[in-house]
Amino acid sequence: MANKLLLHVSISVLILVSSLSWSAQQPRTMSAHRDSVRVYYDMVHKAEMAIVDSNYKLALDCYKKAEQYKQFNCEDLYNAGIVAYLSKDTTAAIEYLNRLAINGLKKKNFEGNNWGRTIKDSSFYKYISRSYDSCLLVGSRSVKPIYSQQLKSFYAHDQKVRRNGTAGNSASIADAENRSVIAAFIEKEGFPSFERTGFYDTMRFLESPGSFYYIWWHSRPQVTILDTLALNAVLNGEFPPDDYAELIDQRILPGMSGSIYKTNFSTASMSKALYNVEQETSAHQTIDPKTTDSIRNTIYLEPLEEYMKKLIFRDKDNRFLIVNLTSYGLHKFSQKLEMINNKRTNKGRKGK
Secondary structure, eight states, rough: HHHHHHHHHHHHHHHHHHHTTTGGSSSSHHHHHHHHHHHHHHHHHHHHHHHHOHHHHHHHHHHHHHHHOOOHHHHHHHHHHHHHTTOOHHHHHHHHHHHHTTTTHHHHHTTTTTTHHHHHTTHHHHEEEEEEEHHHHHHHHHSSSHHHHHHHHHHHHHHHHTTTTTTTTHHHEEEHHHHHHHHHHHHHHOOOOHHHHTTTTTOOOOOOOOHHHHHTTTTTTTHHHHHHHHHHHHTTTSSSSSHHHHHHTTTTTTTSSSSOOOOTSOOOOSOSSSSSSSHHHGGGSEEEEEEHHHHHEEEEETOOOHHHHHHHHHHTTTTTTSOOOOOHHHHHHHHHHHHHHHHHHHHHTTTT
16 A cells, blocks of 8 residues: 555656656747647537536546646646546556646635535545545655746735735826736746746636736737737647636727727626627627637637637536636526527527
8 A cells, every 4th residue: 555655756756857858859940839829729618518418538638648748737636637537447546646746736725615525535535535634745845836836936926916006097007016026037937837837826716817917918008029829839839728718808908999809708897898799699699600710719719609618517516627617696697698599599499
């Protein structure tokens, strides 16, 4: 038993070493690299639609194929772990769980989320998580915490300005300084992808997008150098496309509608609504799907129809992290989207 546990930890250490050297194994040309990133997201989208259809073995197969082209994003690693668990693939379940630990996800945070709470007392989970603490220790001694510490100092400065109630010109100056500092850091150290930071830059929680996103968020009323850095990172597979699209779609600029990628179905604010639920769901019926999907495809997003299905699914099954949910009104969104889909289906049947 002890030997098996040591073997699992050793394998996880090898996975950590290989992930840190992943960049050196990437295609030599940028074009070839981005082709690989596109294949990665194509496979991830297939995996997510398989999850919607409760076909967990197919989803797991797609995740395994996806990682042949790019290291997992945070949510994809987590989802791969869920489908491995549900498929009773012991080897894959142990590997993915250990990699969550190596990347710095504390066990109490894992067991406190929507999936972890439902499995933490099961005998299968207790078996596959035996090396979790050992892997967490391995990750804590890697370069990821060191890299992330600098980023967290930028985030701390960003939050200090807001906690002190600084407003107006003072906040703008502080934000501009922070943008310059983090841009210089990225130029020197590389973009803070999940591969580089793990959970150490996200307060060790699953859905916290990290320091770069928060600093960029506070700069969203204007176009800055962070826009270029974020887009390049998306295209290079270092920043999740849905995080990028979400912020762009919540931006209101002169001459812009703020709804480029149509992720605003899930990004309305309760206090200061950027979009009206009724208007958005009604307007969707007049959206040209081909044009919208073409725009979404430029940053590897799935077609709008699949995106809507995922929104509805996640409202019903919140174990999986397959779309961003930043709206407290998501349930209302998903109900209206489902109603529209049902009307279309019934209308199509009557026309036959």
